Amino acid sequence: MSRIGIDARLISQTGVGSYTRSLLEYLEHLINPDDVLYVFVQSVKKSPYHPNRKNIQLVEADYPWHSIAEQTGFLQKLVTYRLDLMHFTYFSFPMLYPASFIITIHDLIPLFFSTGKASTKHPLMYRAKHIAYRLLMRVATARAYRIIVPSQTVKNDIERYYGRKVSSKVEVTYEGVPSRLMHAQSSSHIKKVFKKPFFIYVGNFYPHKNIEMLVRAFRDVLKDYDLALIGPDDYFSQHIRSLIRSLNMDQRVIMLVNSSDEDLSFLYSHAQALIHPSLSEGFGLPLLEASYFKCPILASNIPIIQEILGDYFIPFDPLSKDSITTAINRFVHKPEKKFLPLNILQEKFSFEKMSYQTYEIYKKTLFKGH
Known part of the structure; x- marks a missing residue:
């Protein structure tokens, strides 16, 4: 019998949360009945995931990421469980954790965008946190038995920053479309928000997402079209709201925060196109x-x-406002149905396949330890 842990403290967040929820959904069908899977969540009561198998247990771990409590309290809790393998699903982890672990590194964006503009912290506090990030990454990449990344691009970045020895431990597991979104019933109530054909952006509003440039570029798009920005309600979305007001774009740029899967189903199905202006991505x-x-x-x-x-x-x-504007206006005049064909999408990108690959990594790591 093996005792496996998964860090799911970010399970309610976007991005890493979606990855973790999908991983757990499919692991339920893969894990050996003789093994025990401990899922560490911030709140058992508020967790969006509740296991359907007796050998999967939720464990309360209310230790915020990027905190001293994570480095002390979470560390102590993990040690008491005497795990054979721990999977940290995010780079922020107790760096003194003494046992065998694997880690998922979704991107190296904080290394590329380290000016402090991507933080709400005081510049000195941000600098301290950035130093801590670099230290955590050094420890993680050096000590992890395996490193899981969502793309070859991230693997290449890791090799560039940490060398081939670290890169040799990296496993690429492509992600997919969450099953809950695929099965969501399209919500028609959101239709009343739109009076004109619309384009959409979906994601968060961090500076590297380049939404400020997109909003400025959209000023010169034909007035017959609107832009919907779909993402979380946070400090960064408030900054974008202020920009929209300052540019007098309130009537053309619509912000939709904390949208449901049903809303997203409608938006993807009825938008003219998705616009994705990011400067960097892990996936x-x-x-x-x-x-x-x-x-x-x-x-x-x-x-x-x-x-x-x-x-x-x-x-x-x-990086070019004119390039973004030109691409949108050209699409308006001559639409092109350019998106990944369904057969390639299903063959190459799947959370089910990703979960199977992850479980195989678990088994290899556990076998190494016996």
Whole structure:
């Protein structure tokens, strides 16, 4: 019998949360009945995941990520469980954890965007946190038995920053479209929000997502079209709201926060296209989600998007406002149905396949320890 732990403290968040929820959904069908899986969540009561098997147990672990409590209290809790293997699903983990572990590194974006503009913290506090991030990453990449990443692009970044020895431990497991979104019934009530045809952006509003550039570029798009920005309600979304007001774009740019899967189903199905202007990504789930709903994609011509979509998108230079505007206006005059074909999407990108690959990594790691 093996005792396996999964860090699911971010399970209610976007991004990492979606990854963790999907992983657990499929692991339920894979895990050996003789093994025990401990799922560490911030709140058992509020967790969106509740296991259907007796050998999967939720464990309360109310230790915020990026905190001293994570490095002390969470560490002590993990040690008491005497795990044969721990899977940290995010880079922030107790770096003195003494036992065998694997870690998922979703991207190296904090290394690329380390100016402090991507933080609400005081510059000195941000600098301290950035130093802590670099230290955590050094420890994680050196000590993890295996490192899971969502793309070859991230693996290449890891090799560039940490060398081939670390890169040799990296396993690429492509993600997919969450099953709950695929099965969601399209919500028609959101239709009343729109009076004109609309484009959408889906994701968070961190500076590297380049939404400020998108909003400025959309000023010169034909007035017959609106733009819907769909993401979380936080400090960064408030900054974008202020920008929209300052540009007098309130009537053309609509912000939809904390949208449900039913809302997303409607939005992907009825949008003119998804616009994805990011400067950097570890993966890019909205690209797959848009493809699933046959929503055309206009996106940055950066390596990760080329890796995921190949030639199945309309590219633009994310650093050029004119390039973004031109791509949108050209699409308006001559729409192109460019999105990843369903057969490629199903064959290459799947959370079910990702979970199987992850479980195989578990088994290899456990076998190594016996």
